[in-house]
Amino acid sequence: NAGVTQTPKxxxxxxxxxxxxxxxxxxxxxxxxxxxxxxxxGLRLIHYSVxxxxxxxxxxxxxxxxxxxxxxxxxxGLESAAPSQTSVYFCASRLGTAGNxxxxxxxSWLTVV
Amino acid sequence: xxxxxxIPAALSVPEGENLVLNCSFTDSxxxxxxxxxxxxxxxxxxxxxxxxxxxxxxxxxxxxxLDKSSGRSTLYxxxxxxxxxxxxxxxxxxxxxxxxxxxxxxxxxxxxx
Numbered sequence: 001n002a003g004v005t006q007t008p009k010x011x012x013x014x015x016x017x018x019x020x021x022x023x024x025x026x027x028x029x030x031x032x033x034x035x036x037x038x039x040x041x042g043l044r045l046i047h048y049s050v051x052x053x054x055x056x057x058x059x060x061x062x063x064x065x066x067x068x069x070x071x072x073x074x075x076x077g078l079e080s081a082a083p084s085q086t087s088v089y090f091c092a093s094r095l096g097t098a099g100n101x102x103x104x105x106x107x108s109w110l111t112v113v
Numbered sequence: 114x115x116x117x118x119x120i121p122a123a124l125s126v127p128e129g130e131n132l133v134l135n136c137s138f139t140d141s142x143x144x145x146x147x148x149x150x151x152x153x154x155x156x157x158x159x160x161x162x163x164x165x166x167x168x169x170x171x172x173x174x175x176x177x178x179l180d181k182s183s184g185r186s187t188l189y190x191x192x193x194x195x196x197x198x199x200x201x202x203x204x205x206x207x208x209x210x211x212x213x214x215x216x217x218x219x220x221x222x223x224x225x226x
Contacts, residue, residue, distance in 0.1 A: 004156070042117070042202070043157075043216040090156055100145060100206075102214075104156035 003027065006091050006105035013081045013112045021076040021108050023091030029103075031094040032074040033058075034066060036087040037107075043090065049074055081112045115140045117205055119217040126193055127225050134188040134220050136203035141181045144206045148177050148188050151200045151219065160201075161188070165208070193224045 004025045013019055023032065030051050035043040045058030049068040063085060065077045074093075078085060091105040116139045126132050136146070145164045149157040161170045161177040163186070169178040176189040190197055202219040 040218060042218045043204075045214070092157075100147075100162055101159050102147070104149075104158070106156045107154070 004103050004105035006108050010109045017081050018079050023074045025093040029093035030096045033092040034076045035090045038087050083112045086112045115215040117215050117217040119220045123221040125223045130193050132190050134201050136186040138184045138205045141184050142208045144208050146186050147204045149202045195224045195226050198224050
């Protein structure tokens with residue numbers, strides 16, 4: 001069972017560079033999420049999707065874009081990376097409104113220098 | 114705005130001890146509350162989920178209780194083991210706001226052999 005898979009696991013970027021984080025789930029889940037986790041601040045929702053072709057803003061969406069072209073994939077893009085985006089990024093998925101258990105990926109460590 | 118607090122931030126106990134982790138939230142209009150475990154360098158693993166209509170949930174040595182009116186939940190771990198060492202987070206989902214889950218910052222537990 002792969003569950004929720006994130007790539008890459010580690011990345012160092014220079015300020016101004018762009019990159020994309022890929023999240024893939026093999027559980028046929030409708031809902032997918034991108035969170036960032038920072039010391040002392042807990043997990044904060046960046047963007048989410050309630051189904052293929054849909055995206056919506058979360059709590060801290062600025063500086064990020066997302067796409068959900070296929071149901072199993074949810075991409076998080078940084079167009080022009082900033083040091084404030086240094087964080088650990090987690091993707092998560094959930095079956096739907098009736099399926100309350102949320103499954104997380106193992107995280108992507110991003111450092112912007 | 115919902116605020117979720119977990120105190121203490123860190124806890125160290127000898128092996129075999131029973132312990133209680135606390136989670137408090139400011140808005141009692143919740144749909145459910147979920148407890149997660151996070152190991153270093155890993156994602157979050159769901160432990161227990163309590164619906165707003167429930168008072169407690171049990172899984173093995175874990176028991177989670179919920180008191181909506183007082184805005185509190187506790188996670189009880191019986192006969193702690195070194196393998197229980199991890200960070201424990203609680204997350205609250207509001208009524209009608211399926212995406213607006215608020216996470217606590219976690220309690221880092223160390224069980225000493």
